[in-house]
Amino acid sequence: MENENFEEFLQYCQQRIEKKLGCVLAEHKDSSSRLHETISYSVLSGGKRLRPTLAYAAAEALGGITKDTDLVSVSVEFIHTYSLIHDDLPSMDNDSLRRNKPTCHIVFGEALAILAGDALQTMAFQQLTKLNRVKPELSLRLIACLADAAGDRGMVKGQAIDVASVNQKLTLEKMQLMHRKKTGAMIHASIIMGALSTGQATPLQLKALDNYGSSIGLAFQVKDDILDVIGDTKIIGKKAGSDQALNKATYVKLLGLNGAKEKILELHASAVNALSIFDEDAKQLRAIADYIISRKF
Secondary structure, three states: OOOOOHHHHHHHHHHHHHHHHHHHHHHOOOOOOHHHHHHHHHHOOOOOOHHHHHHHHHHHHOOOOOHHHHHHHHHHHHHHHHHHHHHOOOOOOOOOEEOOEEOHHHHHOHHHHHHHHHHHHHHHHHHHOOOOOOOHHHHHHHHHHHHHHHOOOOHHHHHHHHHHHOOOOOOHHHHHHHHHHHHHHHHHHHHHHHHHOOOOOOHHHHHHHHHHHHHHHHHHHHHHHHHHHHOOHHHHOOOOOHHHHOOOOOHHHHHHHHHHHHHHHHHHHHHHHHHHHOOHHHHHHHHHHHHHHHOOO
């Protein structure tokens, strides 16, 4: 795939992960289960598939995509989907639109939405029990990486800070902590897990990817905050201005629109610089950094 441009690579990754997600869901299919229908509705509703793409791009930078990379990619997408289902609930952000479709709880009710999220979380870890190309100790490392990123030291912690920040004035440091956890942790984990899935990652390479992941994880959230102000609901797939309506702490609110735009350029430069130890095999990781700051949705 070394000659592919980013659009071709993104399409390849999206098609590959869609196929893998469909196969896993088919294994769990129960025609009499409303729960399975709820899970499938959320998982197969489209989206950028950024986290699997990052896993695939990291693996490609370190020697190539493997079947274990597929398992890692499915696991991070399951966690991401579960987080979106729960994030949209009335007790959280109370959103009615996601990816230009009614949110899970709007279609299936709040109880089934909660259960679908719970199921996807366990299904994510189930995928990592199937790893067979990496050594057992590396399998355990991958499981621990996902647990740290998704749990009370990562995404869930960030969400808890977010819930507590409504109508509160946060410092830049506190807001960055919130977003490094809520959004950045799973983006970062996708990169590291993709690299580890090859079984070839060196400590130096992982350190570089750690820095890259930290920068683009935060950049992704800054861009989200900008799109909440200037984006179009039909394009971004969810209600524009929802953060403002909830009086949430955002980079735009704290830094101003121009300040947020300057911040994202700083983070982009940091991400690209972190990849300086890699050769052309990391071109898709560099392209993803460009994509994150220029995306319209």
